[in-house]
Every structure is written in structure tokens, then in C-alpha cells.
Amino acid sequence: MLRLSDQPxxxxxxxxxxxxxxxxxxxxxxxxxxxxxxxxxxxxSIDQDRWxxxxxxxxDHYAAQTPGRTVTSVFFGGGTPSLMPPATAAALLDRIAxxxxxxxxxxxxxxxxxxxxxxxxxxxxxxxxxxxxxxGIQALDDTALRFLGRRxxxxxxxxxxxxAARCFDRFSFDLIYARPGQEIAGWRRELDQAVALAAGHLxxxxxxxxxxxxxxxxAARGDLVLPEEDRGAALxxxxxxxxxxxxxxxxxxxxxARPGQExxxxLTYWRYGDYIGIGPGAHGRLTRDGGKWxxxxxxxxxxxxxxVEQDGHGSHAxxxxxxxxxxxxMVMMGLxxxxxxxLDRIVQETGAPLGDRVDAGRLARLIDGGFLExxxxxxxxTSAGRQRLNAVLGMLLDQR
Numbered sequence: 306m307l308r309l310s311d312q313p314x315x316x317x318x319x320x321x322x323x324x325x326x327x328x329x330x331x332x333x334x335x336x337x338x339x340x341x342x343x344x345x346x347x348x349x350s351i352d353q354d355r356w357x358x359x360x361x362x363x364x365d366h367y368a369a370q371t372p373g374r375t376v377t378s379v380f381f382g383g384g385t386p387s388l389m390p391p392a393t394a395a396a397l398l399d400r401i402a403x404x405x406x407x408x409x410x411x412x413x414x415x416x417x418x419x420x421x422x423x424x425x426x427x428x429x430x431x432x433x434x435x436x437x438x439x440x441g442i443q444a445l446d447d448t449a450l451r452f453l454g455r456r457x458x459x460x461x462x463x464x465x466x467x468x469a470a471r472c473f474d475r476f477s478f479d480l481i482y483a484r485p486g487q488e489i490a491g492w493r494r495e496l497d498q499a500v501a502l503a504a505g506h507l508x509x510x511x512x513x514x515x516x517x518x519x520x521x522x523x524a525a526r527g528d529l530v531l532p533e534e535d536r537g538a539a540l541x542x543x544x545x546x547x548x549x550x551x552x553x554x555x556x557x558x559x560x561x562a563r564p565g566q567e568x569x570x571x572l573t574y575w576r577y578g579d580y581i582g583i584g585p586g587a588h589g590r591l592t593r594d595g596g597k598w599x600x601x602x603x604x605x606x607x608x609x610x611x612x613v614e615q616d617g618h619g620s621h622a623x624x625x626x627x628x629x630x631x632x633x634x635m636v637m638m639g640l641x642x643x644x645x646x647x648l649d650r651i652v653q654e655t656g657a658p659l660g661d662r663v664d665a666g667r668l669a670r671l672i673d674g675g676f677l678e679x680x681x682x683x684x685x686x687t688s689a690g691r692q693r694l695n696a697v698l699g700m701l702l703d704q705r
Contacts, residue, residue, distance in 0.1 A: 323578030323650075324377035324408075326570045329360060329397060330584030331386035332606050335420075338454045339519035340481070340512060344586035344604050345384040357393045359613045360583055361400055363602075366618040367581045368404035370593065374579075376405045378412040378570035381435070387417035391429030398434040412475075412569040414439055419457045419465030427472040437568075438469045439508075440478035445495045449484055454519075466502045475566065477506035482544065483537045484512055485530055492540055493547065500551040505566030509544050510559050511537060541692060558641045558691050575642050577635045577654060585609040585619065590626065597626040597654070628655040632662050633702055640694060640701075645685020659684060667700050677701075 334345045379401060381394060398413065414437040415430055417423055427438065442462045444450045450458060457465075462478075469476040480499060482492055499507060512531060514524045523529035532540070545555055553561040557575060560568065573580055582589035586604040590597060602620045603609040609619035626634070631654045639646035652658055659668075659679070671677040676690035676697050690697050 323576030324569065324573040325371075325374045325578065326378040326380065326573040326580035327364075327376055327401060328380050328382060328570075328580055328582045328584075328587055328589070329364075329386070330382055330384065330582065330587040330602070331389050332384040332585045333388055334383065334385045335388070335418075336454070336456065337519075339523075340453060340515070342515035342518050343384070346606055348606075353390055353393065355610070356389075357396055359610050359619075360393070360397060362613050363583050363618045363620075364397065364400055364404070364581075367583065367589075367591075367600075371405070371579075371581065371591065374405055375408055376401060376411065377408045378414070378573060380570040381413075381415040383416055385418055385423070385441075386415055387423040387426060387430070391426055391433045394430055394435060395433035412437055414568065414570055416441060417465075417469075419462045421461060421464075424465045424468050427468055431472045436474060438473045438476040439568075440465060440469060440476065442466070442478040443481045444484075445480070445498050446491070449487075452484065453481060463502065470504060475506070476504055477508060477568070478503070479508045479510065481510050481512050483532050483540050485532070487532060487536075487540065489536075489539055489543060493543055496544065496547040500547065500553070503551075503553065505553075506560070506562045506568065507548065507553055508560050509548075511541065538692065545688070554643070555691075556643050558694065572642075575638045577631075577638055577650065591623075597631060598623040599626050628657070631655050632657075636701060637698060640684075640686045640698065641691065643685070643691075645683040647683055648679075648681070651684075663701055664703075667703065671697060671700060 330344070332344055332346050333348055333351055335347065337345060337347055379398065381389075386394075394415065401407070413435045415435045416439045417427070418441050430438075440462075443453050443455055445459055445462065447458050450462075466476075466478060478499075480495065482495075514520050514529070514531065520529055524531075531537070548555065548561045552563055555561050556567050557571070560571070562568070577590075579592050580589050581591065582600060582602060585602055585606045586609075587602045589600040591600060592598075600620050600623050603612055612619040632651070635646060635651065635654055648659055651662065655662060668677070671690070672679065675687055676693065677684065677686055679685070686694060686697060
């Protein structure tokens with residue numbers, strides 16, 4: 306069995322402090338994709354100056370609550386934040402630098418679509434301080450792009466990827482697989498094309514049907530059927546095989562990177578670090594006043610805006626995260642990572658060691674079954690365990 310003590314030093318010696326991130330949510334899109342359940346909205350017009358000021362105001366609110374922190378990453382997500390003016394990103398980054406210290410290798414990511422109108426703004430975002438782009442490509446097949454409701458074709462996607470490579474030192478793009486009727490040979494060809502276009506990072510997600518989406522309505526009528534579980538597993542395994550061979554191993558269930566090119570902001574989430582969420586529906590976790598607190602913004606953009614202009618922020622009241630909830634959240638996030646969870650972080654966050662948090666018999670069965678492994682440093686899911694993570698979590702977190 307692969308022992309965690311045999312892992313590279315960079316993995317074995319991850320810092321106790323997983324970083325401090327700032328997530329900024331831009332909730333608007335040109336159109337709503339049929340698979341998307343994110344907090345995104347289509348509006349005929351947007352008052353850009355008003356939105357810039359509201360985001361700055363909420364940023365000021367949370368800066369007052371987190372003095373002395375060092376920001377290690379900023380992530381502009383959505384929605385489609387590449388629809389915001391680059392000047393808005395620049396103003397927010399300037400305000401962040403004025404409120405907090407920032408790490409010398411500060412990562413600033415922005416999600417973008419590959420349509421030509423948005424691609425034209427890449428240089429503007431780079432000048433604003435964005436140093437990592439995440440492109441929502443979703444497929445390298447025109448038929449699949451139409452099925453997924455995307456507004457671009459493969460030629461436009463390829464051009465946007467090449468432009469991103471010229472504008473940014475670091476960039477990534479997303480693909481969605483396990484689409485209805487998807488064949489293994491076709492997905493392998495798509496992966497080969499993705500590897501040829503990629504630099505240091507790729508994100509590959511299995512299609513899921515989420516409530517409240519157009520796809521959910523189609524599935525309920527029987528008009529959309531996802532591949533059988535065995536086919537989905539085979540597509541997952543081929544994804545791991547092709548990207549591992551290409552030097553992009555899976556550091557998280559859906560994310561692959563060359564060593565050192567992992568998304569640092571998302572690692573803060575998965576390592577259960579602190580982060581601020583700015584904007585409609587944005588979430589955060591903050592350690593302060595001797596506890597950990599969950600923050601959550603109002604989802605509706607208009608309500609969020611009204612609250613910001615009235616109260617200085619658009620969030621619901623902060624809620625305490627209990628030690629038991631911290632354990633559950635840490636496990637659900639950390640076992641997605643190939644590196645797993647540091648045992649000392651469990652103690653740091655929950656006040657109790659692993660042995661006091663999980664039934665010894667269930668843990669032993671998961672280890673003996675080849676789904677988990679542990680040593681004196683970490684608990685981690687094996688490749689087989691990550692592929693069946695929902696079942697592993699169900700057994701590990703069962704309190705009966």
C-alpha cells in the first residue's frame with residue numbers, strides 16, 4: 306500500500322495555515338446554461354458603477370472584521386465575471402491591497418467565457434492585476450456545445466485558449482463529460498485535444514442533474530438520460546489515465562495540474578482555510594472571536610444590493626460553525642484532495658484527534674477495503690475511494 310510518508314516533501318509538509326482567500330461573485334450571465342444551478346442571472350442592463358461601489362462597500366465591511374490577515378488568493382467567480390469591466394476588477398484589487406497585506410505570490414483568478422466579446426477584454430483584466438484565467442470551455446465538440454447551451458463553438462474556444470496563453474502566465478479551462486450518449490473513444494479524442502491546448506491546469510467535471518435547472522426538467526420527463534454508472538466510472542478512469550500520462554495528475558477529484566500549478570484559491574477551500582465571500586449568494590468561513598463563523602450573502606442580486614446600500618453589506622447574520630460541523634465540512638472537502646487531510650488540522654479545527662471523531666470499526670473497514678489510508682500525518686482517500694467518495698463519506702460520517 307502507498308504510504309503517505311512516501312509522498313513528496315511538498316505534500317507531506319503543507320503548512321498548518323492553508324491561506325486566506327477572497328471570493329468575489331459577479332452574478333450576471335448573457336444566458337443561463339441548462340445544466341447550471343449556480344447563482345447566476347440574466348439582466349437586460351446592469352448599472353456598472355453602482356455594482357462596483359456595492360462590491361467595494363461589502364469588501365470594506367469584511368476588511369474591518371479581519372485585520373492583520375494576509376491575503377493569499379482572490380477569485381472572481383460567477384455568473385460570468387469576464388462581463389464586468391476590467392476597471393471594476395482593478396478597483397477591487399486596489400482596495401484589497403489597501404486593507405490587507407498580500408502574499409508575494411498572490412494568485413488572482415477570474416472566470417471567463419470564450420466568446421469573442423469577452424476574449425477581447427483579456428488584456429484589460431491582465432493589466433488590472435488578474436494573473437490566472439479560468440475558461441468555461443465545457444466541450445471540444447460542437448454538437449456537445451450546442452447540447453450544453455454554450456454560445457461558442459470549438460473554433461472560438463480554441464482561439465480563446467490561445468489568447469489566454471498569450472495574456473496570462475497561468476490559465477485553466479473546464480470540460481464536462483459523462484454527457485448523454487458519450488462514447489469512450491470520443492472522450493479520449495477530446496482529452497487528447499485538451500492536453501495539447503492546456504498549460505498547467507485542467508478541470509474536468511462529470512455532468513450531474515441539479516434541481517432547478519432546465520436539464521432537471523428534461524430528465525424528469527425522461528427526455529434526458531445520463532450514462533449508466535459503469536460508463537461514468539469508465540470515463541472517469543480514462544480521464545485519470547490520459548491526464549496522468551500527460552503530466553497533469555489529479556490533485557482533486559475534478560482538477561488536474563502540473564506540480565506547482567494547482568489552483569491555490571481552491572486549495573484554501575479544500576484545506577478548510579478561511580475565506581471571505583463578497584457579492585450575492587457568496588459564502589465564507591471566518592475564524593475569529595474564538596470560533597469559526599459561516600457567512601452567506603443574500604442570493605437575489607437586487608436584495609443584496611439593497612442591503613449593501615442600506616447596511617454596508619448584503620449578508621445574512623453570521624452563524625457559528627460547531628466542532629462537529631467543522632469535522633464534517635473538513636472531511637467532505639479534504640477527502641476530495643489526493644493529499645488528504647492533515648491530522649493536526651483536525652485537532653486544530655475541532656479540538657479532538659481523528660480517533661475521537663470517527664468510529665474505529667468503520668474507519669478500519671474503509672482502510673481494509675482500500676478506500677482510505679492513513680499514517681501519522683494524514684488521512685486520505687485512495688483513488689478508489691475518491692471515485693466512490695459519496696459512499697465513503699456516508700460511512701465515515703455516520704454517527705449511529
